[in-house]
Amino acid sequence: MSDMSPEPGLDPNRRRPDGPTVALFVTCVVDQIAPDVGVAAVRLLEAAGCRVEFPTAQTCCGQPAANAGEPEAAGRLARHMIDVFAPYDAVVAPSGSCAAMVHHSYDRLISGPDRVRAEELSAKTFELCQYLVDELGCTDVGARLDATVTFHDACHGLRNLGIGDAPRRLLTAAGVTLVDLADSETCCGFGGTFSLEYGDLAAALADDKLAHASATGAEFLASGDSACVAHLEGRRRRTGSGPEPIHVAELLARGLPAPVSPTP
Amino acid sequence: MSHGIVTPGATFAERSRAALADPELQGALTNLHRRLDTARAVAETSPELKDRASSIRREVLADLDGWLDRLAASLERVGAVVHRASTPEEARSVVVALARERGVSTVVKSKSMATEEIDLADALERADIETIETDLGEYIVQVADERPSHMITPAIHKTLDTIAEVLTTRADGPLPTDREALAAWTHDHLRPAFLRAEMGISGVNFAAADTGTITIVTNEGNGRLCTSWPRTHVAVMPVEKVIPRLVDLATLLPLLTRSATGQAMSNYLSMITGPRRDDEMDGPDELHVVFLDNNRRALVGTAYEDMLACIRCGACLNVCPVYRRVSGHAYGAVYSGPMGKVLTPLLSQGAEGRELPHASSLCGACTEACPVEIPLADLLVRLRADLREPGVLRPAPIATGGSSSPESTGHRLPGEGFATRAAAAPLVPQGAHRKVGLSFAHLSFAHLSFAHLAFATWSRVWASPGGYRATSALGRLTKGRWARRLPGLTGWTRTRDLPLPAARSFRERWAERTNDPETRSW
Numbered sequence: 110m111s112d113m114s115p116e117p118g119l120d121p122n123r124r125r126p127d128g129p130t131v132a133l134f135v136t137c138v139v140d141q142i143a144p145d146v147g148v149a150a151v152r153l154l155e156a157a158g159c160r161v162e163f164p165t166a167q168t169c170c171g172q173p174a175a176n177a178g179e180p181e182a183a184g185r186l187a188r189h190m191i192d193v194f195a196p197y198d199a200v201v202a203p204s205g206s207c208a209a210m211v212h213h214s215y216d217r218l219i220s221g222p223d224r225v226r227a228e229e230l231s232a233k234t235f236e237l238c239q240y241l242v243d244e245l246g247c248t249d250v251g252a253r254l255d256a257t258v259t260f261h262d263a264c265h266g267l268r269n270l271g272i273g274d275a276p277r278r279l280l281t282a283a284g285v286t287l288v289d290l291a292d293s294e295t296c297c298g299f300g301g302t303f304s305l306e307y308g309d310l311a312a313a314l315a316d317d318k319l320a321h322a323s324a325t326g327a328e329f330l331a332s333g334d335s336a337c338v339a340h341l342e343g344r345r346r347r348t349g350s351g352p353e354p355i356h357v358a359e360l361l362a363r364g365l366p367a368p369v370s371p372t373p
Numbered sequence: 374m375s376h377g378i379v380t381p382g383a384t385f386a387e388r389s390r391a392a393l394a395d396p397e398l399q400g401a402l403t404n405l406h407r408r409l410d411t412a413r414a415v416a417e418t419s420p421e422l423k424d425r426a427s428s429i430r431r432e433v434l435a436d437l438d439g440w441l442d443r444l445a446a447s448l449e450r451v452g453a454v455v456h457r458a459s460t461p462e463e464a465r466s467v468v469v470a471l472a473r474e475r476g477v478s479t480v481v482k483s484k485s486m487a488t489e490e491i492d493l494a495d496a497l498e499r500a501d502i503e504t505i506e507t508d509l510g511e512y513i514v515q516v517a518d519e520r521p522s523h524m525i526t527p528a529i530h531k532t533l534d535t536i537a538e539v540l541t542t543r544a545d546g547p548l549p550t551d552r553e554a555l556a557a558w559t560h561d562h563l564r565p566a567f568l569r570a571e572m573g574i575s576g577v578n579f580a581a582a583d584t585g586t587i588t589i590v591t592n593e594g595n596g597r598l599c600t601s602w603p604r605t606h607v608a609v610m611p612v613e614k615v616i617p618r619l620v621d622l623a624t625l626l627p628l629l630t631r632s633a634t635g636q637a638m639s640n641y642l643s644m645i646t647g648p649r650r651d652d653e654m655d656g657p658d659e660l661h662v663v664f665l666d667n668n669r670r671a672l673v674g675t676a677y678e679d680m681l682a683c684i685r686c687g688a689c690l691n692v693c694p695v696y697r698r699v700s701g702h703a704y705g706a707v708y709s710g711p712m713g714k715v716l717t718p719l720l721s722q723g724a725e726g727r728e729l730p731h732a733s734s735l736c737g738a739c740t741e742a743c744p745v746e747i748p749l750a751d752l753l754v755r756l757r758a759d760l761r762e763p764g765v766l767r768p769a770p771i772a773t774g775g776s777s778s779p780e781s782t783g784h785r786l787p788g789e790g791f792a793t794r795a796a797a798a799p800l801v802p803q804g805a806h807r808k809v810g811l812s813f814a815h816l817s818f819a820h821l822s823f824a825h826l827a828f829a830t831w832s833r834v835w836a837s838p839g840g841y842r843a844t845s846a847l848g849r850l851t852k853g854r855w856a857r858r859l860p861g862l863t864g865w866t867r868t869r870d871l872p873l874p875a876a877r878s879f880r881e882r883w884a885e886r887t888n889d890p891e892t893r894s895w
Contacts, residue, residue: 135880141878144882169835177828178730179824184800217798268736268737294738296736301734305864306731308865309867310390311734311869317694346855346870
């Protein structure tokens with residue numbers, strides 16, 4: 110796919126006629142807190158030749174409840190997710206954590222006849238970067254960026270989805286200077302309810318992450334989960350230290366060519 | 374627990390805050406990280422060893438009582454005496470009685486988490502039996518009247534300066550802040566204790582059922598002295614330490630030492646098969662092995678069974694971002710770190726450490742590091758659910774035979790190596806649906822926490838698109854601002870600004886894009 114992208118950038122309005130149709134699972138965090146990330150995800154998927162659909166009945170994968178030890182509530186939302194996304198061949202989320210929730214936990218949250226449907230959803234749910242690089246084989250989405258970036262491997266995408274170098278390959282293909290982050294695989298301290306119940310500890314871990322990021326001299330601290338990015342940014346707004354945390358999709362989409370208005 | 378838990382505070386939240394604010398501890402953390410990173414780097418190199426070790430540990434759990442019987446028979450065959458203790462009280466009584474019957478006045482101990490678990494040193498001291506820890510780190514912790522903060526490196530929370538101060542309280546004059554000198558002083562200081570002790574107490578790293586051989590690894594040689602010089606050797610063995618065959622040590626020992634300290638093998642390895650025989654020069658006259666259950670056998674067949682595969686290597690502590698920031702005392706329990714968060718509530722059946730499973734960001738580094746593939750993060754989540762109801766925690770046995778197997782998942786991820794009970798077991802506790810339903814029907818909220826009701830209500834609202842849209846209209850008020858303070862969410866806003874819902878949600882922007890040709894191109 111990457112060798113099909115014309116240099117220096119791909120016209121985002123150009124669609125491959127045979128591109129796959131994907132359902133965007135935008136996640137509740139992106140929908141409500143970071144909608145720009147959702148817009149970026151759509152732009153990147155379209156730049157890679159996908160036709161994006163957004164099932165408007167979608168809500169939340171249920172992870173907050175599952176991790177709080179409320180599997181009944183989580184199961185209720187999981188069943189809704191399964192219904193909403195059943196008609197699609199591929200479901201793509203701009204979040205390693207929410208995609209990992211579907212992958213790693215749904216088969217234990219859902220028992221009975223729905224379990225097969227849960228496993229079907231798991232099999233076709235992908236994190237955005239993983240989908241672009243590993244599924245579509247598209248490393249170069251046509252984004253071009255002149256920036257120094259360091260990357261934090263958010264935990265659930267890393268460990269429960271096995272996201273490897275996909276985000277880094279996308280960034281490198283976009284021309285960014287990627288600098289290694291010390292302890293890039295160590296948690297940033299978000300952890301859902303953990304960051305409310307143990308706020309001081311969560312902030313201490315964010316400080317470690319921001320300090321390591323500062324040491325790289327990068328302008329951006331990119332990562333694949335908006336909740337982690339918001340937690341880091343929330344801490345950075347207090348301490349004033351560290352590069353700007355940003356979702357990798359949002360950063361990449363900034364490097365896409367400006368959209369061309371449709372001909373009137 | 375009569376030993377002082379040195380970090381003040383009644384909850385993990387309070388103790389972890391105190392730990393973060395403790396300059397002595399934070400000063401020691403650099404050293405701690407260096408030490409732990411060494412262990413971590415080496416531990417990551419042996420996937421095949423992990424596979425073999427995990428299989429051996431599951432083989433034990435498939436028939437724990439059977440292996441214990443075979444071990445007991447082998448131990449008795451080689452002349453050891455086996456005692457079975459269901460509770461810490463029973464285990465303490467057995468050991469104190471053994472000491473009293475023999476008129477023991479001094480006991481030397483090698484490092485053992487099992488004896489910490491049953492508070493054995495205190496029980497012996499209360500019986501007026503002098504009890505001396507002989508592992509250097511453990512001795513420092515004993516002199517300081519603390520608990521070990523790490524199961525492999527008990528005094529790793531202390532700086533060299535503090536260690537010198539602590540040991541000076543037992544010396545004739547001030548001791549230098551020099552590693553070698555302090556170790557040498559302790560060596561000389563403890564030597565007479567070894568010589569006068571009538572009883573040596575150790576733990577057990579592994580016990581082979583086929584030969585009745587108990588194995589102890591140490592780096593200081595104190596374990597060997599404790600188990601060979603005094604006339605009586607008592608080994609306290611948590612029941613899951615049994616392994617089927619002596620030859621399994623070839624797999625498990627290197628895995629343990631690599632995972633624990635990054636060593637290919639520990640400096641000392643003691644393999645003890647019975648007491649001294651008539652034709653042997655060294656060894657105790659008597660060997661007693663105390664099998665300690667303490668609610669472990671009840672975990673077999675439950676979703677928590679995997680926890681019994683633990684070999685106490687400390688790898689999960691070494692990688693845990695929370696442990697690395699607050700050290701072991703913040704956990705307020707004998708076992709700390711991720712394994713401690715799981716084990717403490719399980720062994721105490723919910724009497725201790727109920728909040729510990731929540732004190733995790735669920736990053737999964739522990740699951741990834743575990744050399745015997747215990748899905749620690751998943752067990753933490755499961756405990757959060759199972760500890761909602763107050764009272765005694767008694768996990769129910771569950772059926773095996775889930776559909777997931779390592780082959781079917783394609784690429785293997787941490788925690789997915791085995792079709793374990795934890796992997797197969799549904800997360801919704803048995804009967805929970807019925808209970809919740811009844812509670813709502815009868816408005817009997819006595820057993821339901823606020824959090825439970827909040828999540829139940831929230832999930833009902835958000836399981837409907839209309840309900841979700843209604844709550845997401847909040848963005849029109851909050852307009853994507855960052856809150857510096859928000860009542861009810863001060864846990865967050867005390868340390869961080871909180872992002873509030875954006876003025877226009879993604880779905881609103883999508884709808885605009887769909888309806889308005891002008892915005893079709895994003």
